Amino acid sequence: MARYSVGFQSKTMTAVADANAMTDNGYATFLQGGSATMMLKVNEIYLGGESAASNPTTMAFGRDSTVAATAISGNFNAVLDAVTVAPGTVAVYGCVSTTKPQRSATLGHLLQLSLNAYGGIARWQARYGEEITTYGASASLGEVSLSSVTGTGIVSGHVIYEVV
Amino acid sequence: MTLLITDGLPRGLGYLEVDNRASGERHFEADTYTCTHCQRVVVMNPLRKRERYKCGGCNHHICDDCAAVRATGAPCKTWAQKIDEVASQNRS
Numbered sequence: 001m002a003r004y005s006v007g008f009q010s011k012t013m014t015a016v017a018d019a020n021a022m023t024d025n026g027y028a029t030f031l032q033g034g035s036a037t038m039m040l041k042v043n044e045i046y047l048g049g050e051s052a053a054s055n056p057t058t059m060a061f062g063r064d065s066t067v068a069a070t071a072i073s074g075n076f077n078a079v080l081d082a083v084t085v086a087p088g089t090v091a092v093y094g095c096v097s098t099t100k101p102q103r104s105a106t107l108g109h110l111l112q113l114s115l116n117a118y119g120g121i122a123r124w125q126a127r128y129g130e131e132i133t134t135y136g137a138s139a140s141l142g143e144v145s146l147s148s149v150t151g152t153g154i155v156s157g158h159v160i161y162e163v164v
Numbered sequence: 165m166t167l168l169i170t171d172g173l174p175r176g177l178g179y180l181e182v183d184n185r186a187s188g189e190r191h192f193e194a195d196t197y198t199c200t201h202c203q204r205v206v207v208m209n210p211l212r213k214r215e216r217y218k219c220g221g222c223n224h225h226i227c228d229d230c231a232a233v234r235a236t237g238a239p240c241k242t243w244a245q246k247i248d249e250v251a252s253q254n255r256s
Binding site: 036054111116119136 | 176177178179180181182183186187189196197198200202203204205244247250251254
């Protein structure tokens with residue numbers, strides 16, 4: 001199936017604790033299945049820091065116990081293969097919503113990507129067959145997000161995933 | 165000739181890079197694997213001496229938390245099996 005990259009640019013992180021509502025544009029992105037049966041497989045995450053001074057930022061990628069809903073917008077999503085025919089249903093992504101995502105206290109830390117946002121980078125690539133998966137579009141299997149636990153660095157980056 | 169690898173370490177790994185050299189700090193690279201039971205990404209500490217637990221049920225390395233649960237006698241249950249259960253509930 002088709003592989004996509006969801007990108008985000010120059011986002012100033014707002015630190016958020018587990019099980020607390022994220023702030024619009026204050027986290028990198030969420031990624032949610034486009035239907036109750038859609039599976040997504042995340043195989044790469046990249047973060048590049050753009051802060052003008054030292055700003056250690058602890059980013060967490062993991063599942064959300066409350067999923068984003070209503071008036072969703074923000075970020076970019078592009079198919080990677082130029083000749084891919086877009087499926088009828090695509091994943092939902094963004095950094096703005098009426099119902100804000102909340103990082104799960106138990107499943108919300110699948111991957112820690114800490115970096116100093118003063119020019120630092122953090123990149124993770126999955127081993128083939130060991131991608132992080134989501135299933136459906138509801139908590140807690142249906143959405144993952146990338147957000148700051150501590151630190152307010154400015155970051156850009158992408159999450160590469162496949163719609164299965 | 166057949167080569168047998170007997171060190172028990174996972175192979176064909178994922179990759180984590182954290183490069184903070186622009187801020188005068190370190191460049192860190194490490195292999196990773198994903199726990200088949202909970203899908204946490206395990207960053208492999210090259211200084212670790214303790215063995216990494218390989219689940220006999222799914223024949224895959226799992227994280228320390230899941231290894232502790234497994235050691236109490238809990239059965240092997242992979243994340244894929246959990247998703248299959250949710251999917252079958254959705255179908256019924």
